[in-house]
Amino acid sequence: MGAARLAGLDGARADFMGADQDPYDQAMRVSAALVALVALSILVLWSAGSPELFETEPMLFAMPFNAALAFLLAAGAAWCLVSNQPGLARGLALAGLALALVALFEHSRGLGPTERFLASPFASPTGQRRGGMAINTAICFALFTLASLRIGSVRRSSRTALSLLATVLLIAAGSMLGTVMNIAAGEDWMRLARMSPQTALCFALLVLPLYFRRPETIGQDRASLAAFLTAALYVLVTGLTFIELKRQQASVTLPNGAADVQATLIAILLVSGLAFFCLIVYALRVVRRQKQTARELAGTHARLSAIFDNAADGIVTIDERGHILLVNPACERIFGYSTREMVGRDIGFLMPDSDPSSQEGSETREVMGRRRDGRRIELEISTARFPLGRQMVASAILRDVSQRKQHERQILEANAELEEFSYRTSHDLRSPIASSLGLIAICRDMIADGASLADVEPVLARIESGFRRLDQLIQNIILLTRTKVMEEPSADVPVLATVRDSIDRMRLSDEGRQIAFLIDIPETLTIKTKPSRFRIITDTLISNAVRYADPAEALPEVRILAQSRFGWVTLSVGDNGLGIDPADEQNLFQMFKRFHPSRAEGSGLGLYILRKSAEHLGGSVAYRRRAKGSEFSVRLPQGDKA
Numbered sequence: 001m002g003a004a005r006l007a008g009l010d011g012a013r014a015d016f017m018g019a020d021q022d023p024y025d026q027a028m029r030v031s032a033a034l035v036a037l038v039a040l041s042i043l044v045l046w047s048a049g050s051p052e053l054f055e056t057e058p059m060l061f062a063m064p065f066n067a068a069l070a071f072l073l074a075a076g077a078a079w080c081l082v083s084n085q086p087g088l089a090r091g092l093a094l095a096g097l098a099l100a101l102v103a104l105f106e107h108s109r110g111l112g113p114t115e116r117f118l119a120s121p122f123a124s125p126t127g128q129r130r131g132g133m134a135i136n137t138a139i140c141f142a143l144f145t146l147a148s149l150r151i152g153s154v155r156r157s158s159r160t161a162l163s164l165l166a167t168v169l170l171i172a173a174g175s176m177l178g179t180v181m182n183i184a185a186g187e188d189w190m191r192l193a194r195m196s197p198q199t200a201l202c203f204a205l206l207v208l209p210l211y212f213r214r215p216e217t218i219g220q221d222r223a224s225l226a227a228f229l230t231a232a233l234y235v236l237v238t239g240l241t242f243i244e245l246k247r248q249q250a251s252v253t254l255p256n257g258a259a260d261v262q263a264t265l266i267a268i269l270l271v272s273g274l275a276f277f278c279l280i281v282y283a284l285r286v287v288r289r290q291k292q293t294a295r296e297l298a299g300t301h302a303r304l305s306a307i308f309d310n311a312a313d314g315i316v317t318i319d320e321r322g323h324i325l326l327v328n329p330a331c332e333r334i335f336g337y338s339t340r341e342m343v344g345r346d347i348g349f350l351m352p353d354s355d356p357s358s359q360e361g362s363e364t365r366e367v368m369g370r371r372r373d374g375r376r377i378e379l380e381i382s383t384a385r386f387p388l389g390r391q392m393v394a395s396a397i398l399r400d401v402s403q404r405k406q407h408e409r410q411i412l413e414a415n416a417e418l419e420e421f422s423y424r425t426s427h428d429l430r431s432p433i434a435s436s437l438g439l440i441a442i443c444r445d446m447i448a449d450g451a452s453l454a455d456v457e458p459v460l461a462r463i464e465s466g467f468r469r470l471d472q473l474i475q476n477i478i479l480l481t482r483t484k485v486m487e488e489p490s491a492d493v494p495v496l497a498t499v500r501d502s503i504d505r506m507r508l509s510d511e512g513r514q515i516a517f518l519i520d521i522p523e524t525l526t527i528k529t530k531p532s533r534f535r536i537i538t539d540t541l542i543s544n545a546v547r548y549a550d551p552a553e554a555l556p557e558v559r560i561l562a563q564s565r566f567g568w569v570t571l572s573v574g575d576n577g578l579g580i581d582p583a584d585e586q587n588l589f590q591m592f593k594r595f596h597p598s599r600a601e602g603s604g605l606g607l608y609i610l611r612k613s614a615e616h617l618g619g620s621v622a623y624r625r626r627a628k629g630s631e632f633s634v635r636l637p638q639g640d641k642a
Contacts, residue, residue, distance in 0.1 A: 025082040028209040035202045036075040042068035042198070062196035066133040070099045070141045071202050077148050078206055082213075086152045093145040093152070100141035103133040136175070136195055140168045140203055151210070159218055165211045166229065171195070172203035174236050221291075224284055231280030314398035320391050322347045334379075334400045336372035351379070366401070377402045436466045488530050495562050495569065496521040498531075502538040506546050514556060515546055521562040527569045528639050533613050537634055540610045541573040544632070549577040567638045568619075574631035580623070588623055610634070 045053070046065040053060065063071075073096035080089035147164035175195035212222050308315060314331040318324050327342050335342070335350055342350070354367040364382040371377055380399045385392055443459045496519070503517050527534065542558065549556040553576055561572045580588065589611040610632075614621045619636035 022214070024209050024213040028078055028082045028213065031205040031209050032075040032079040035071050035205050036079075038063075038198065038202055039068040039071040039075065043072070063198040063202075064133050064137075066099060066103060067137050067141075067199055070096050070133070071199075071206075073099065074141065074144055074148075074206055077145070078210065081148055081152055081210075089152050090149060093148045096141055097145040097149075100133075100138045100145065103138035104135070104142070107135050107138070134195055134199075136171055137199055140171050140195075143168050144203070144206065147210070162211065162215070162218075162220070162225070165207050166232065168203055169207050169211065169229065170232055170236055172200040172207070173233055176200040176204075224287060227280060227284060227287075231277055234280075235277045314400075315395065316342075316347070316350075316398065317393055317395045318347050319393055324350075325393065331398065334371075334377070334398060335369065351381075354381070369398070369400075378405045433466075433470065436463050439463045439466070488532055490528050491531055492526045492528050493531050493534050495525045495527055495571065496523055498535060498538050499542070499560055499562070499571075502535070502542045505539070506542055515549055516555065516557040518557060518559045521560065525562055525564060525569070527564075527636060529617050529636060533617055534636075536613050537571070537610060537617075540606050540613075541571070541632055541634070544606055545573050545575040545577065545630075548630075549575065550629075553577070564638060568635055569638055570633055570635045572631060572633040574626060574629065576626075576629040579625065579628070579630050582625070585623065585625070589621065 042060075042063050043065065045060055046068070073092050077089045077092035077096065080086075080092065143164045147161040147168075150158055150161040150164070172195065176197060212225060215221060215225055308328050311328055311330055314334045315326075315328040316324060316331055317326040324342050324345055324347055327339055329339070331342065332338060337350075349370070351367055351369050364380060367379050367381055369377045369379045378401050380401045381396050383394055383396045385394045387393075439459050439462055443456055443463070446456055446459065499519065499521060542560070545558040549558075557576055559572075559574045561574075563570055589607045611621050614634050614636065617636050619634060622633045622635070624631045624633070
């Protein structure tokens with residue numbers, strides 16, 4: 001976790017230091033280039049030391065030589081800071097800080113103009129010399145370099161750096177306002193404003209881009225920082241005006257009426273400045289609380305959206321008119337429509353038989369829905385109504401229970417079949433046993449009475465027949481059980497070879513040898529399915545066709561056809577045998593249903609096993625009555641869908 005945290009911090013630092021596309025980084029580079037150009041120009045002018053130029057253009061020398069040198073260092077530090085060169089930026093900032101500290105030391109010792117660092121004998125007409133630097137200029141340089149060092153050390157913005165930069169801006173702004181408000185007095189209108197316009201402008205160019213550069217890294221925003229600067233600047237102007245008025249009041253004797261007016265003006269300035277400052281502070285606090293609330297709401301919205309979007313059940317919200325307002329992605333899966341296709345439409349096109357907006361309470365009920373493909377699905381729906389603005393809306397949670405309902409019906413059907421199977425099996429198992437026991441008792445009595453073997457043989461034949469029927473029933477029960485529980489992998493099964501194997505087994509019986517088999521199956525036809533189950537299907541189809549052949553038919557035949565179409569294989573077996581009575585067709589494929597008991601003995605499970613085997617392989621079985629005989633068709637997927 002520590003490594004991940006460090007990696008995230010490094011990523012944040014890289015974002016702060018190295019994003020070339022950041023407009024404030026670009027602005028910082030442009031400002032640094034302009035300040036460096038101004039500083040170089042001032043240094044050249046001071047180095048030339050032309051008295052004629054001093055006389056004709058004194059404002060060009062308003063910025064001292066040392067201040068220009070410090071600006072050149074500060075501009076280089078700012079450029080390197082936003083160009084991801086913290087080492088070089090730190091070195092240039094330390095050099096500028098040293099120069100500012102030297103100037104402050106000179107002022108503290110009261111050194112004269114010619115005794116200062118890098119001083120020269122030349123002076124401008126205003127008395128400015130090359131080595132000079134005003135106290136407030138030196139303080140601004142010290143604060144700016146400290147802020148640059150702070151940003152470079154943590155590689156992101158910080159509250160300390162913002163405070164230092166704001167102080168520099170206020171000092172520079174105060175100097176510029178002093179010049180603008182009293183042009184005649186110029187820089188000397190009060191002691192705190194003794195900074196040349198060039199110096200103040202260069203400080204503003206350096207500080208503003210850095211001040212507004214990515215405040216979000218410390219939880220701030222540019223609007224709040226701008227509001228704070230505006231309030232502080234207003235208070236500064238009010239304070240400077242108050243100080244100037246007090247100075248003029250002390251230095252000039254005014255008539256009583258004018259003095260009262262001036263006192264009133266001073267009071268108004270103080271009260272208005274204090275009121276404005278309090279309003280700005282209050283507004284900032286309100287904005288901060290609103291932003292905190294907005295962040296909390298955004299977090300709550302994100303969590304709710306995650307729950308809404310990832311819910312397994314469908315969620316739909318509708319208005320009083322039944323129009324859909326909102327759906328989640330699960331509704332797309334349930335109904336097959338996209339969100340855009342559902343929103344704004346009436347809920348009736350999804351649930352024709354139900355209107356959730358008219359339901360009271362939050363009960364759960366079952367309704368029918370309709371998918372895009374027209375297929376009807378069973379839905380479990382829970383609704384709740386609540387006010388939203390000036391209207392009532394309804395929210396419904398939908399769950400597609402079609403598969404569950406199908407499973408429930410299958411369970412009920414299986415239970416019913418199990419009950420019938422238990423009853424019929426117990427009856428069919430007991431019947432041949434009871435009959436055999438009775439015949440054995442008769443046989444014993446006949447032997448006791450001295451009956452011959454020829455007399456006993458018919459009774460023994462009947463006993464044997466009963467046990468054969470019992471054995472066949474047990475075999476069918478075993479086969480049915482295997483059909484339901486047998487698991488095997490799928491494989492490519494050759495249809496023609498499997499059909500021929502089933503025919504060969506039937507030819508071993510007397511009935512099979514008398515029937516003509518007509519086969520129409522492509523040699524290359526294969527089906528990917530479970531081999532054992534497919535063999536049960538072919539054996540059952542062909543066995544029934546053989547066993548229920550019409551004994552009165554001169555040319556009994558069985559036609560076997562198989563073909564593949566659209567990914568499905570259809571296997572059809574038709575005969576000209578006894579057929580099925582129309583009244584018995586509704587009982588086809590049910591357990592223990594025998595239609596020609598006098599012709600062939602059986603358990604009545606054959607067609608039931610056929611249906612279950614086909615359904616297990618993902619297919620179906622169908623019956624068609626022929627003019628003479630019957631035709632059974634099994635339709636199975638070409639690939640494994642079981």
